[in-house]
Amino acid sequence: DSGVTQTPKHLITATGQRVTLRCSPRSGDLSVYWYQQSLDQGLQFLIQYYNGEERAKGNILERFSAQQFPDLHSELNLSSLELGDSALYFCASSLGLAVYNEQFFGPGTRLTVL
Amino acid sequence: AQKVTQAQTEISVVEKEDVTLDCVYETRDTTYYLFWYKQPPSGELVFLIRRNSFDEQNEISGRYSWNFQKSTSSFNFTITASQVVDSAVYFCALSEAEVDSGNTPLVFGKGTRLSVIA
Numbered sequence: 001d002s003g004v005t006q007t008p009k010h011l012i013t014a015t016g017q018r019v020t021l022r023c024s025p026r027s028g029d030l031s032v033y034w035y036q037q038s039l040d041q042g043l044q045f046l047i048q049y050y051n052g053e054e055r056a057k058g059n060i061l062e063r064f065s066a067q068q069f070p071d072l073h074s075e076l077n078l079s080s081l082e083l084g085d086s087a088l089y090f091c092a093s094s095l096g097l098a099v100y101n102e103q104f105f106g107p108g109t110r111l112t113v114l
Numbered sequence: 115a116q117k118v119t120q121a122q123t124e125i126s127v128v129e130k131e132d133v134t135l136d137c138v139y140e141t142r143d144t145t146y147y148l149f150w151y152k153q154p155p156s157g158e159l160v161f162l163i164r165r166n167s168f169d170e171q172n173e174i175s176g177r178y179s180w181n182f183q184k185s186t187s188s189f190n191f192t193i194t195a196s197q198v199v200d201s202a203v204y205f206c207a208l209s210e211a212e213v214d215s216g217n218t219p220l221v222f223g224k225g226t227r228l229s230v231i232a
Contacts, residue, residue: 002158033219043205043222056219090159103220105151105159 004106006091012112018079021109025093032074038087081113116141118208120223135191135226137206145211148189154202196230203227
């Protein structure tokens, strides 16, 4: 158990819908990352927050947005969903920004868009 | 730009055999970190090792060992006397250190699916 929690575990929805994925980092970790794992694209970085502020952006679509709240939990919002958005979404957390800070991954949320 | 290549898509071995998973990386930075993660069938990502670019010493942890060679930009992972529980997808990843922002998020390879047959 990494200490990072993600809800829900599974999500099935229809095209055009909007969903919210939630992540609670390990106690004391200030940095949160979101990654998407799909069969064709592999594991890709989406976005990073540190202590409530956006720090880095990767291959995140404009239909997707995220935020980190004062209690440090984070939410990833996916809207106007398409079939291709079906994937496993991971949240990871680390203590700070230093590169040697290990990233601990949550169990993931599996999103299926029908 | 950063890039991680795991050329082996799938490997199948018989239990107790040794197996090496290859990882080749590209980076322009002199300071960077390399990682290996394991993803068992249950789906979670399990951290295995972190190595910084200034430390080329090989590392051994039980049946696992890692060989880091900057000259060939490789960070290979060997499992000795493989077991069925080693069956998983293994990912190699790279993170560069930036002076201003501290670090860059992980760039992962495509992964190598290891099947250990009893």
